Each structure stands twice: as structure tokens, then as C-alpha cells.
Amino acid sequence: MLLVVNYHRLWPTGSVGRTMFDDGVFGPDLETFRRQMQWLKASTIILDEESLLGLRNGSGYPHGTVLSAVTFDDAYVDCRTLAQPVLDECGIRGLFFVPVELIEKRQLGWWDQVAYLLKQTPLKSIVVDGRGYDLASGFRQALRSILELFKLETADRTAELLTRLADACRIPLPPLALQSAELMTWQQIRELRAAGHAIGSHTLSHRVLATLDPSEQAREIAGSRRALEGILCDSVRSFAYPVGGPRHIDRHSIELVQQAGYGLAFTFNTGFARVPPADRLQIPRESAHSFAALRSKVLLPRLMGLNDQLALEPASTGN
Ligand SMILES: [Zn+2]
Numbered sequence: 001m002l003l004v005v006n007y008h009r010l011w012p013t014g015s016v017g018r019t020m021f022d023d024g025v026f027g028p029d030l031e032t033f034r035r036q037m038q039w040l041k042a043s044t045i046i047l048d049e050e051s052l053l054g055l056r057n058g059s060g061y062p063h064g065t066v067l068s069a070v071t072f073d074d075a076y077v078d079c080r081t082l083a084q085p086v087l088d089e090c091g092i093r094g095l096f097f098v099p100v101e102l103i104e105k106r107q108l109g110w111w112d113q114v115a116y117l118l119k120q121t122p123l124k125s126i127v128v129d130g131r132g133y134d135l136a137s138g139f140r141q142a143l144r145s146i147l148e149l150f151k152l153e154t155a156d157r158t159a160e161l162l163t164r165l166a167d168a169c170r171i172p173l174p175p176l177a178l179q180s181a182e183l184m185t186w187q188q189i190r191e192l193r194a195a196g197h198a199i200g201s202h203t204l205s206h207r208v209l210a211t212l213d214p215s216e217q218a219r220e221i222a223g224s225r226r227a228l229e230g231i232l233c234d235s236v237r238s239f240a241y242p243v244g245g246p247r248h249i250d251r252h253s254i255e256l257v258q259q260a261g262y263g264l265a266f267t268f269n270t271g272f273a274r275v276p277p278a279d280r281l282q283i284p285r286e287s288a289h290s291f292a293a294l295r296s297k298v299l300l301p302r303l304m305g306l307n308d309q310l311a312l313e314p315a316s317t318g319n
Pocket residue numbers: 073074202206242243
């Protein structure tokens with residue numbers, strides 16, 4: 001079976017919980033991440049992009065082997081400053097998915113801007129679209145409800161909704177310099193690539209594809225590949241769907257990913273993939289916030305006998 005682990009951000013050691021932005025996108029702290037990677041390296045065979053693309057029946061791995069891969073979405077600066085040194089130390093080559101226009105504009109996604117507004121507002125409660133949110137006693141719940149509201153909005157409503165939320169919070173949106181400091185620069189992304197990690201597309205604007213018509217989806221999917229290839233002067237072969245749950249993509253998304261020429265695409269549906277994956281354009285991924293969570297994701301399927309069902313297909317007998 002193939003377990004693809006996904007992260008967005010890591011906490012620096014000793015700084016858990018200290019952010020002006022969305023805590024929800026943080027995974028483990030640096031030390032836990034290091035333990036996770038060391039354990040994953042010892043317990044599974046970790047594949048890089050090239051090996052994932054090359055997975056075939058009977059790829060030569062022993063029967064019952066757990067294969068894994070490590071991915072990061074959204075191109076936060078911690079990918080370069082925290083994750084990459086650990087991956088390099090462990091000899092792991094990860095896949096990093098970049099939302100091209102957000103890096104270009106130095107702009108954080110709406111989820112971080114929403115979290116910033118709710119954390120920084122001096123108000124104890126706010127009203128958005130006629131609904132009241134109590135920030136004093138129910139901050140977490142208010143934040144989650146408002147983030148859900150954004151996920152289901154059509155893409156063009158997101159900017160307008162952010163402005164209205166800023167008005168409701170009576171503070172401006174986060175200054176661009178603050179946003180920029182949270183993201184990798186193109187130079188840092190090139191450094192990741194030069195160190196052997198793969199850079200994939202995470203669309204142009206990180207809008208939820210299912211909220212877009214097919215021509216806009218095509219621009220996000222194929223346009224981001226062309227743009228990234230131009231910036232990196234290299235081919236881009238992998239894609240990760242923004243948000244990536246079943247409601248966030250539609251049949252056009254998958255067709256367009258295929259037409260754009262990607263060899264691999266990752267969702268955020270949880271679970272394992274077969275080896276080779278039944279659908280290379282919808283490979284599920286799992287997040288792992290704690291060391292125990294990662295260990296159980298590898299060990300539990302084995303204990304439940306699922307590993308056999310998801311095992312490598314037998315090698316073909318021909319020459
Ligand atoms: Zn993302």
C-alpha cells in the first residue's frame with residue numbers, strides 16, 4: 001500500500017500556538033516532525049516524485065512493503081526553513097505544491113486572513129451576513145464556522161466576503177509585508193528544487209476548483225503548470241487539488257488535470273492508495289499531526305489485514 005502524508009506548516013520548536021494566522025494548517029512541531037520522518041524512513045520505503053511516476057505492477061518492492069511519500073501544500077516559508085533541513089538529513093525527497101499567484105502576489109490564502117481578522121479584532125463578537133459569532137467564549141467554533149462559510153462560497157465572492165469580514169471586525173486586512181513573511185520566495189522554491197525535492201502545482205489562485213466554470217478551471221490547472229515551468233525552467237509533473245475533498249473538485253477538474261499533462265494528482269481524501277495507484281490523478285493523502293497518528297496510519301492497516309488487499313500486485317512473469 002501507499003501512504004502519502006501531507007503537511008502545510010510546522011511549528012518551530014517551543015512556539016506551538018504562536019501565530020497571528022490560521023493554527024489549523026499547522027502540523028506537528030519541528031522535533032515531532034523529525035521523529036516522524038526518522039520513523040517513516042525506518043518503517044516504510046519513501047518514494048520521491050520520480051519513483052511515484054514510475055510505479056508499475058511488480059515494481060520490485062517485496063510483497064507487503066508499505067510505500068510512502070511526503071508532501072507539503074501552499075508553499076509556506078517553513079517548508080524551506082524547517083521541513084527541508086529535516087528531509088535532507090533523513091535523505092527524503094518531498095513533493096511541494098505551490099499556488100503560483102499567491103507566491104507572485106505575496107498573499108496568504110483567505111483562511112489565514114480570516115484567522116488574522118478574528119484574532120486581531122478588538123471586538124468580542126461580530127456579525128457576518130446577519131449571523132452573530134461570539135469570539136470571547138467560542139473563538140475556535142466561530143473561526144471554524146466562518147472558514148466553512150468561505151469554503152462553500154463561489155470563488156469571486158471570497159474577496160468581497162473578506163472585505164466585509166474586515167469591516168465587521170473593524171480592522172484592515174493583514175499588511176502585505178506580514179503576509180509575505182509567511183511564504184517562500186521563488187528563490188527559496190528554487191533552492192528546494194535544487195536540493196532534489198519536486199515542485200508541483202497547486203493552481204494559480206488556490207480557489208476551490210468546483211466553484212469555477214471549466215474555462216477558469218483550465219486556466220488554474222494548465223495555466224499554473226505553464227507558469228511554474230516558465231519560472232523554474234523545468235517540467236512540472238504533479239498537481240495537488242486546493243482543499244481537495246470530494247466536494248471541492250468535479251469531473252472537469254480531473255479531465256483538465258489529465259489534459260494538462262500531469263502524471264500525478266493528489267486529493268485530500270483520506271486513506272491509502274493501491275500499488276500502483278488505481279487512479280494516479282486522485283491519489284489520497286493523510287495528515288499526521290502527532291507522532292502516534294503517523295505510526296498508527298502505517299501500522300493499523302497492517303493489523304487489520306488491509307495491507308494485503310492494498311498490496312503490490314504480483315510481478316508479471318514475462319521478460
Ligand atoms: Zn492548499
